[in-house]
Amino acid sequence: MPSTDRTEATQPVDLPDELAMTDLEARSWLDVKPTAFNPDLARLTGFAADYSMCTWLADVLRAAGCDVVEYPGWKTRGRPRSTGPWDPQGVMWHHDASAPGPSPALAAFLAEIGRPSEGIPAPLSQLWVCLGCGGKHPVGTWHVLAAGRANHAGYGDGWGAIGDDSGNAEAIGVETDNTTGEDTPEAMYESLVRGTAAILRHLRAKPTNALCAHKEYAPGRKTDPDDIDMDEARADVSAQLRRALVPWPGADHFGLHHQCKDGHVKRLEGWLLSLPANRKSTHEARDTVTKWTLDRVKAFQRDRPGKVESGRMNPLTWRQIQRAARSRR
Numbered sequence: 001m002p003s004t005d006r007t008e009a010t011q012p013v014d015l016p017d018e019l020a021m022t023d024l025e026a027r028s029w030l031d032v033k034p035t036a037f038n039p040d041l042a043r044l045t046g047f048a049a050d051y052s053m054c055t056w057l058a059d060v061l062r063a064a065g066c067d068v069v070e071y072p073g074w075k076t077r078g079r080p081r082s083t084g085p086w087d088p089q090g091v092m093w094h095h096d097a098s099a100p101g102p103s104p105a106l107a108a109f110l111a112e113i114g115r116p117s118e119g120i121p122a123p124l125s126q127l128w129v130c131l132g133c134g135g136k137h138p139v140g141t142w143h144v145l146a147a148g149r150a151n152h153a154g155y156g157d158g159w160g161a162i163g164d165d166s167g168n169a170e171a172i173g174v175e176t177d178n179t180t181g182e183d184t185p186e187a188m189y190e191s192l193v194r195g196t197a198a199i200l201r202h203l204r205a206k207p208t209n210a211l212c213a214h215k216e217y218a219p220g221r222k223t224d225p226d227d228i229d230m231d232e233a234r235a236d237v238s239a240q241l242r243r244a245l246v247p248w249p250g251a252d253h254f255g256l257h258h259q260c261k262d263g264h265v266k267r268l269e270g271w272l273l274s275l276p277a278n279r280k281s282t283h284e285a286r287d288t289v290t291k292w293t294l295d296r297v298k299a300f301q302r303d304r305p306g307k308v309e310s311g312r313m314n315p316l317t318w319r320q321i322q323r324a325a326r327s328r329r
Helices: 004-009 021-032 039-045 057-064 106-113 186-203 230-242 264-274 293-304 314-327
Strands: 068-070 088-093 127-129 142-144 172-178 211-215
Touching: 004 264, 021 068, 021 186, 057 068, 057 142, 057 186, 088 186, 106 127, 127 186, 172 186, 172 293, 211 230, 230 314
Parallel strands: 068 142, 088 172, 088 211, 127 172
Antiparallel strands: 127 142
16 A cells, blocks of 8 residues: 555546546556556546456456356446545445345446435445346346445444455445345355355455455444355355355255255265264265155254254255365365
């Protein structure tokens, strides 16, 4: 970061409309190293050494296997430098509080419209993960809205690498297309985990201190995302960083006596056999769900405090068993 004297020597200004650049022109100006100070760039755009445009977001998400939609003009979109620095240290998850179900208009609202009546201009986040936009995209598609600073966090106590009242300056905001009381679909959650792991890898940051929820950054003021256990989420993203988690195949594969031809049951039993509680078992992993399978799942659930002990497989138990088995290797 530049010294105070150096920053004051180059007063940041907003970019006048008559100097607006195309994406191609902006790319040559804005794809600079975060530590490089370019006084011409600062004077022209208002972006200085402590303002780093994240023009890598779409490429990083695609490389991780995520579905990506690039909102027009995202690479040059962000709050001006005069509103503060932009030096992301981590990721913050939100829900967008839209009406239940797909809300395809939210991309434009977050990117360009904002909340002018409340004095909160756009962009309102860098990223939005949709419910499919009414069938236009797969559930869990990432919409890249802005490369610069966004008004997504507001004031807060800070969390991990994200400082007090510094969420807008130090966290990449990820909004999801759901609201309080609305479940996060498994496809959306898996995409969140995969994409967030890729972003944190690019930032060279760890989920344990660089991934938080809005409700953790601003406790008492915010509750989003309300249905996600962030300790579980950080564990899932950490596991994803080590090696991609096997996606949840669906409950249909785990009914009693079901013979699974896709190898999911055999994989599950292999994970269960690797756990200390089952190491002495003479059972061999197979493709058919038996009472042994369901009893071991129920015993595993029993050892997870606060979790439902049902013996039935679900996405959470699938990920937890997978993570537990990996930790034993």
